[in-house]
Amino acid sequence: TLFAHPDFDDHERILFAHDAASGLEAIVAIHSTRLGPAAGGCRMWPYASEEEAIADALRLSRGMTYKNAVAGLDLGGGKAVIIADPRTQKTPELLRAFGRAVETLGGRYVTAEDVGVSVEDMEIVRETTAHVAGLSSGAHASGDPSPVTARGVFEGVRRAMKVATGSDDLAGRTVAVQGLGHVGRHLCALLHAAGARLVVSDIDPARIADAERVFDARAVAPDAIVATEADVFAPCALGGVLDDVSIPRLKARIVAGAANNQLARPEHADALHARGILYVPDFALNAGGIINVAREIEGRTDERWLDERLARMVDNIEAILVEARDRGVSPNGVAEAFARARLA
Ligand code: NAD
Structure with a gap:
């Protein structure tokens, strides 16, 4: 179960995103928007099981809430994981499908790069969502963090x-x-x-x-x-x-x-x-x-x-x-x- 999961800690919202055409299987976990929009990177990893991916998303998103709070930022905590091998399964179509999933959250979650995902990948994600940071171009681009x-x-x-x-x-x-x-x-x-x-x-x-x-x-x-x-x-x-x-x-x-x-x-x-x-x-x-x-x-x-x-x-x-x-x-x-x- 999810609500009784040991790493479930009053998470506000969890999105399971699937896109058959590109093969996207992603989980976006929003732990808290108490201090502002949930911000946290997107990780791409060939998880051995869905359970492993869910546990990672839950723990990482909660960690982002704590991290943003201690850093004094007006941001909440969230994180996305994509179940895929970045060396063999990362395609522009998959990244665009991920962007569309992020866009459905209406800005409650802002994504960025994490393990297995690069600044260049985020430029592709940007084609389908406005809620992305860590970009290499644009007015306020901050690039590789x-x-x-x-x-x-x-x-x-x-x-x-x-x-x-x-x-x-x-x-x-x-x-x-x-x-x-x-x-x-x-x-x-x-x-x-x-x-x-x-x-x-x-x-x-x-x-x-x-x-x-x-x-x-x-x-x-x-x-x-x-x-x-x-x-x-x-x-x-x-x-x-x-x-x-x-x-x-x-x-x-x-x-x-x-x-x-x-x-x-x-x-x-x-x-x-x-x-x-x-x-x-x-x-x-x-x-x-x-x-x-x-x-x-x-x-x-x-x-x-x-x-x-x-x-x-x-x-x-x-x-x-x-x-x-x-x-x-x-x-x-x-x-x-x-x-x-x-x-x-
Ligand atoms: P990365 O994917 O660029 O680097 C990870 C490195 O670890 C790779 O070189 C990989 O080959 C190596 N590695 C994997 N398994 C290993 C093992 N068993 N033993 C030794 N090396 C191994 O990722 P990154 O962006 O450098 O991030 C590293 C860690 O820091 C991650 O946990 C990430 O979540 C965290 N982090 C990164 C940032 C950031 O700005 N990139 C910010 C906060 C936290």
């Missing part, structure tokens, strides 16, 4: 280091980056420039080779990155990486990365806390991209607004980490309470 997401994660890693060690200097620190995609690669560039040593993993050998060459990174196998000796573990691939198996294997004292829904279950935040690992809540840390998208939705072009919002986001993160430290609790609960207070 990933560099801004990476900037936010990078600054957040520095603040976490400051809270954990008293210094935000990353020179000589080791950061283990899982996933060298849009965000992971930009993050590596910033970390490398700051003098950090990089250990990386990806399932794509070309991305590994690039990181070895450009950032002097050391590569490890995908299943070894969690247990790498490092100061920071930065998950930048998919969600659910922090679970009963991985948490006991972690060697880093800080977990801070871009991936959404890193905790397999909420109680894994406490498991990290019990091990003395500082976990920076993903939804607070990876809001740079949606801040960039919000700038486009609000029709702004100025960089100052973006810089000011990013600075506020990073200050919020430090405040959350300090409060959690002072109270001896996990930062995750503190960040969620921060979001709930704004929603109330």
